[in-house]
Amino acid sequence: MKKKSMVYAVMLFMIVNMLSGCGKRTGEPAAVMPEGYCFTDALGQEVTVRKTERVVALMGSFAEVWLSAGGSLAGVTDDAFDERGLELSEETVSVGKYNNPNVEKIIALNPDLVLLSSETKEHAALKEVLKQAGITAAYFKVTYFDDYLSMLKTCTEITGREELYEKNGLAVKTEIEEILSRAKAEEPPSVLLLITYSGGAVAQNSKTMTGNMLNDLGCKNIADENQSLLKDFNMESIVKEDPDYIFVIPMGNDDTLAMKNLKESIEKNPAWNGLAAVKNNRYILLPKEKFLYKPNEKWAESYQYLSEILYGKK
Amino acid sequence: MMEIMIRLEDVTYSYNRQPLIHGMDLTFEKGKITTIVGPNGCGKSTVIKLSSRLLHPDKGKVFLENREIGVMKRKEFARSVSVLLQSSYIPDMAVEDAVMSGRYPHQSPISFSSAEDKRLTEYAMEMTYCQSLRNKNMRQLSGGERQRVFLAMVLAQDTPVIILDEPTTYLDINVSYEIMELINSLNRKLGKTIVLVLHDLNLALNYSDRLAVMENGKVVAYEEASDHRVHRCISDIFKVDIRRMTEKGKSYYYSFKL
């Protein structure tokens, strides 16, 4: 009896392994034209895109970039609908959440190209599966405006719509440069950039998206020097630095919870109200659409928003 | 002719730098029932464990029929000496499987049970009146039934020497006598060499061929069970008196407080 179970077990494994070994066959794409646009993506892979009729974007912001490059979308993740309010055709299907994409749905859409983020581990995990399924996958990393510009360039070269690169990319760049050249101050203002969520608040330095914008505008971020602020909200350090401006970005799906935390734990602290920024009305809440999500082609507006706060309308 | 089965030669054993036994010489005779008695903490269990290879002496040697047990292969030793320990752990298995596991030293690691194994297991259960219990789980048995099964295990192991550490503790008096009768029959019918540790003096006096009395890690008397020197030693240590009574031609010893 013992031997029988062993035999069953070994047989079962052999069968299953044989079947799963068959999967390697799908790696070869059907014979297509050798042309296509070739580039290196954020994971260092050589990607060749031949068709662009059916494209799936696994992040709302990438969906937006693809649309502004003149492409159309067969599938997106929920944040494209919920957070961006993009205008998508009725045929566009949801493939799950950006941090929980459903790989079966993606494959079922038979996409020619999938756009993924190299910084999201759930996306990184899909690399092998998509490769085995013979689906072209391109990874991007967008933190700063220049990253957006580079992604837009790649996308417009794929779609062949170079004029959109001009319109949604280069033109924005020019605008930003103008804003930055007008931004002058005798003394660089010091800022504290906070991000709040339901569990607390944490400072961001110049390496983040908004922090980088503030840095471009000539601000000095107190979290650049004081690295501990990046991990813990430390009222003492903040009082000591006494920044000129305090910017707050509410994060998370629920604004109200983040706001609640802000009001109750931070604003009620008497030390907080003693800060210069708070007293002088320079404690500002920044809108998510401009400063939490990637603004993409509206990046210049975000710069403008900050510039007006810092230096007034010019 | 006295044949020696197990011999402790100049054995010292310490635990945490406390010497439990120091320079002890002790022999167990082949084919006899030898019982060790003594107050709690005198080292009886240590002697048992040293004799059964559960402990290794710090100094000195232990011999099994002139072979040093420390260098014997494990399974070889297990085919010569079986041990029933006083342990509170009850395995969760069927009686028949437990008794069958006594055959382990005779089997190769991966083999199934042979016909011989099955026969000896049956025999062991017969001798200990366990057949009716065979499909029950060990944990469902009474104390006495369990001891019988452990005895069956030891019997299935089929060794010339059986060592038992307090086999009657926690058992009712009638069940204790049952067990002692069984142990006795293993010696009388099958010629096994038995080494026992008992706390019940009456059982020790009436079921042993030889009695060793220990105190504070030393053997203070070691004689035939009927020898008055041993009785005097026991009286001194335990502060009891020992008397003999005769019934139907047989002698019985008993202890009591005057």
Added chain:
Amino acid sequence: MGRNNKARLLILLSTGLLAVSVLLGLCLGASNIRPTVLVATLFAGEPDDFLYRILLTVRLPRVTAALLAGSALAVSGAIIQSVLNNPLASPNIIGVNAGAGLFVLLASAFLPADPFLLPLSAFSGALLACMMVLAITMTGRLSRVLLVLTGFAVNSIFSAGMNTIMILYPDAYIGAGNFLAGGLSSVTSNVLVYPSVFIAAGFILALLCSKGLNILNLGSDSAKTLGMNVNACRCAYLAIAAILAGAAVSFAGMIGFVGLLVPHGVKLMIGQDNRYVIPASALTGGIFVILCDLLARTLFLPYELPVGILMSLMGGPFFLYLILKNRRKE
């Protein structure tokens, strides 16, 4: 009915149930496939057909992974429980999974990417954790509770190590991709090749050692007096358990529940005889993970729940039922 017969019946039933589970796992998902279509696609499908692609690149690897991981972890748990003589022990609790995880991360951070290295490093880590717990157990008579606490400590050490590496070397997860994303959602067939060899070997070894494990069930003193080299055997058996758990963790991430619940449940149903417990655990473990994974990815389409949650939800109450049922018996 005799215990042995009950055991054989369970094994037979489980084999049947396993086949059904595999079928369900292959047919159901974001797109449901009818069994007839399934068979047709498997044997005569076109590479362009999206059903074929889904089946071969997603479902088949995934169901195979669930089967392998579930059965490997269940058998690993059964072995560990026998060796440590402790029904509370399991690969998760004694830190085996965390050990495997740590070494997988170390390998991804410092060694070149090689599909063979991942299960090997997982096994090394799993083995290290096992040995640490065993070494501590052997220093004296540890009560069962202390043993679990020891496992807890070992677990914490390795988990902390893992988190440290993730902070210092954030790129490590790209190589360890599947592992850290957790669960089975992105398993591909090439990741399964080496682990399945280890797991198959582990099963065969476990079955061969079932007699020895039964002897260990008698207690270590009794096992010694029966002539078993208890220490050597414990190490060997734990090594087998580590191979199984390590191989499973290398592609499935940290699925812990199976190793504790499944062997326990099996033992409550058919007793402690490892000759039956081991194959029964393998089959039941496979069924359990396949079904939980199936539910996890189909209950709230297109969203996927983490498998661990499903396993707790399904396994917990069933386990309680088994406990209650057994208490009334005795």
